[in-house]
Amino acid sequence: xxxxxxxxxxxxxxxxxxxxxxxxxxxxxxxxxxxxxxxxxxxxxxxxxxxxxxxxxxxxxxxxxxxxxxxxxxxxxxxxxxxxxxxxxxxxxxxxxxxxxxxxxxxxxxxxxxxx
Amino acid sequence: xxxxxxxxxxxxxxxxxxxxxxxxxxxxxxxxxxxxxxxxxxxxxxxxxxxxxxxxxxxxxxxxxxxxxxxxxxxxxxxxxxxxxxxxxxxxxxxxxxxxxxxxxxxxxx
Numbered sequence: 001x002x003x004x005x006x007x008x009x010x011x012x013x014x015x016x017x018x019x020x021x022x023x024x025x026x027x028x029x030x031x032x033x034x035x036x037x038x039x040x041x042x043x044x045x046x047x048x049x050x051x052x053x054x055x056x057x058x059x060x061x062x063x064x065x066x067x068x069x070x071x072x073x074x075x076x077x078x079x080x081x082x083x084x085x086x087x088x089x090x091x092x093x094x095x096x097x098x099x100x101x102x103x104x105x106x107x108x109x110x111x112x113x114x115x116x
Numbered sequence: 117x118x119x120x121x122x123x124x125x126x127x128x129x130x131x132x133x134x135x136x137x138x139x140x141x142x143x144x145x146x147x148x149x150x151x152x153x154x155x156x157x158x159x160x161x162x163x164x165x166x167x168x169x170x171x172x173x174x175x176x177x178x179x180x181x182x183x184x185x186x187x188x189x190x191x192x193x194x195x196x197x198x199x200x201x202x203x204x205x206x207x208x209x210x211x212x213x214x215x216x217x218x219x220x221x222x223x224x225x226x
């Protein structure tokens with residue numbers, strides 16, 4: 001079964017609004033989680049590393065004020081897309097290393113965001 | 117800059133064929149190489165390789181890592197239509213962040 005859960009799996013929002021995506025580790029504590037973005041027929045691009053108890057680390061070119069990350073607990077990280085625009089429409093995926101599996105990185109189910 | 121390159125970009129074979137997918141990497145501080153299968157949603161884990169020369173096997177899938185030549189292969193024998201997917205190779209270099217290759221899109225024709 002899944003070890004990392006993401007919610008919602010699909011969301012549609014209007015331009016200018018904000019939308020929050022949740023990522024939960026189900027049977028382990030994750031001090032670190034990763035957020036990726038994937039455009040159709042392209043590979044995953046790392047956006048940021050979410051760190052429990054401290055600020056997220058953003059990859060070059062990713063706007064930290066637009067993509068707010070909060071690692072609220074050892075099992076939950078959230079990604080909030082603020083003031084969404086149609087070009088933010090994408091597939092967002094989170095992942096986390098699972099210590100009991102030798103830190104194998106497991107992915108959530110992903111969230112399709114459509115901004116209209 | 118750490119880099120992962122996969123080949124071929126796409127591959128079309130008939131059911132029952134054997135395929136080999138390639139992954140090479142350039143790293144400064146290699147830790148592990150992972151293979152994932154991605155169908156319509158998020159990637160599902162296949163293998164994690166850390167040691168050179170030791171084959172990992174799961175059913176019809178197997179993978180091996182060559183740390184000297186900096187590459188890995190993923191083999192699928194007796195392919196089935198359900199094997200059609202994008203296969204992603206990723207490396208962890210120095211931390212738990214994954215650097216992905218572009219993926220190989222595998223299509224199995226019945």
